[in-house]
Amino acid sequence: MNEIFSTKPSVFRKKAALSEQYLPDKLIARDQQIGEIAELIEPVIHYGLPRNGLIVGKKGIGKTSVIKYVIKEFNEIALKNKINVKTILLNCGIANTVSRVILEIVHQVSPELQVPKTGLSLNEYYNILWDVLNEKQTSIIVILDDIEMLKNLDILASLSQAGEKMYIGDEVYIGIIGISNDLFSSEKISPNLIQSINYKEVIFPPYTEEELRQILEVRSSTAFKDDVIDESVIPTCVLLSQKEGYAYKAIKLLEKSGNIAEKKKEDFVSGKHVFLANDEMKTERGIDALKKLSIHKKLVLFSIVKLIKEHDDKITTGQVVSEYQDICSKLEIDHLGRTSVSKIISEFDMQDIISASLRSRGRYGKTRLISLKWDLNRIKEVLYYDYRLKDL
Ligand SMILES: Nc1ncnc2c1ncn2[C@@H]1O[C@H](COP(=O)(O)OP(=O)(O)O)[C@@H](O)[C@H]1O
Ligand SMILES: [Mg+2]
Numbered sequence: 001m002n003e004i005f006s007t008k009p010s011v012f013r014k015k016a017a018l019s020e021q022y023l024p025d026k027l028i029a030r031d032q033q034i035g036e037i038a039e040l041i042e043p044v045i046h047y048g049l050p051r052n053g054l055i056v057g058k059k060g061i062g063k064t065s066v067i068k069y070v071i072k073e074f075n076e077i078a079l080k081n082k083i084n085v086k087t088i089l090l091n092c093g094i095a096n097t098v099s100r101v102i103l104e105i106v107h108q109v110s111p112e113l114q115v116p117k118t119g120l121s122l123n124e125y126y127n128i129l130w131d132v133l134n135e136k137q138t139s140i141i142v143i144l145d146d147i148e149m150l151k152n153l154d155i156l157a158s159l160s161q162a163g164e165k166m167y168i169g170d171e172v173y174i175g176i177i178g179i180s181n182d183l184f185s186s187e188k189i190s191p192n193l194i195q196s197i198n199y200k201e202v203i204f205p206p207y208t209e210e211e212l213r214q215i216l217e218v219r220s221s222t223a224f225k226d227d228v229i230d231e232s233v234i235p236t237c238v239l240l241s242q243k244e245g246y247a248y249k250a251i252k253l254l255e256k257s258g259n260i261a262e263k264k265k266e267d268f269v270s271g272k273h274v275f276l277a278n279d280e281m282k283t284e285r286g287i288d289a290l291k292k293l294s295i296h297k298k299l300v301l302f303s304i305v306k307l308i309k310e311h312d313d314k315i316t317t318g319q320v321v322s323e324y325q326d327i328c329s330k331l332e333i334d335h336l337g338r339t340s341v342s343k344i345i346s347e348f349d350m351q352d353i354i355s356a357s358l359r360s361r362g363r364y365g366k367t368r369l370i371s372l373k374w375d376l377n378r379i380k381e382v383l384y385y386d387y388r389l390k391d392l
Contacts (some may be wrong), residue, residue, distance in 0.1 A: 011262055019255075028205075030066050033066055037070045054186060056180050084139065085134075086108060090144055098151075101155055110132045110136060132171060139172050147179060195226060216237055253274055253277050257274045260280075295333075317342055327392060357369055
């Protein structure tokens, strides 16, 4: 029988420590931010009102981890002091509308209550929320993670004014903490809304090289067995992620490097594996970007792939334009003009998907000679994820 599971000892001791959900016991270099967030909700422990906050910083820089850490501590103290408060952490990628946010809050405060998921007016949803809070006498700290995905920010004003407008009783209050990956999100909020929420901003700066190194040291000693990663691994992970300064990439590189060493049935992880992991991540990001292209960009790329396959050689912009336009008429959709297609070709060139160098054709002027930088079959495979291209 084939052995489908490897019985060879693994380089990992606890691989889950490298996953995104893992919350480390100790967070490096975030004491100040932990303190600032704790200050927002600390009054609650002494029967006071929380302050609202907006946490900002680039992706992968510890915002979600820090808030989870703070609310874990807070919940323990609140429980000990018998304070009726609930911290509700919502991801706005999922709870992205007002009604979904309300439904989630209601569910967490009163899980036994059945509320229709659709069909009620916003007012009715709000009333259910106020009733639940009043009836249970529960205060809430609502944390809206990835808040830029929330479709309508009005809910922030409604929640923060509920007390003032006497929708909820004196003993009940609502704190709001938004978390945004967009450093300038506060610029995009209307001044009226800013005034009504009256929040304090907590900024997460990028990690320094030394901080990234420490994060990786601690994490790798949990995740890997002793003495399986050589001394170049962590510096290489730091080197490849320091430009962005974000821990997410550094940890992902560490995880992928381990996976690659394991797949190659090697007993040690080395810097070489980290570089391979970095290439793999680049390809994954590229594939993601391809999947998100607009239909016309996909069709232009499809035309390039098709022509290069047929001609087995470099092709010109003119050829791409006419192939693309043919395909559009086959699909019965309007096509873009030559200038727009040329622009798309330049974009692909800049993204390193193709090379499109300008060549003089003597008195005929200039044209671009196009070749692919990526594997042709790989691009085709990704494009075919889009069912609209299936029959071409
Ligand atoms: N200060 C830190 N100490 C240890 N690990 C960290 C720290 N900051 C971030 N990480 C790790 O980096 C990854 C991304 O962090 P996360 O909190 O999800 O970032 P964000 O919410 O800002 O996108 C997680 O695996 C997290 O455990
Ligand atoms: Mg996050």
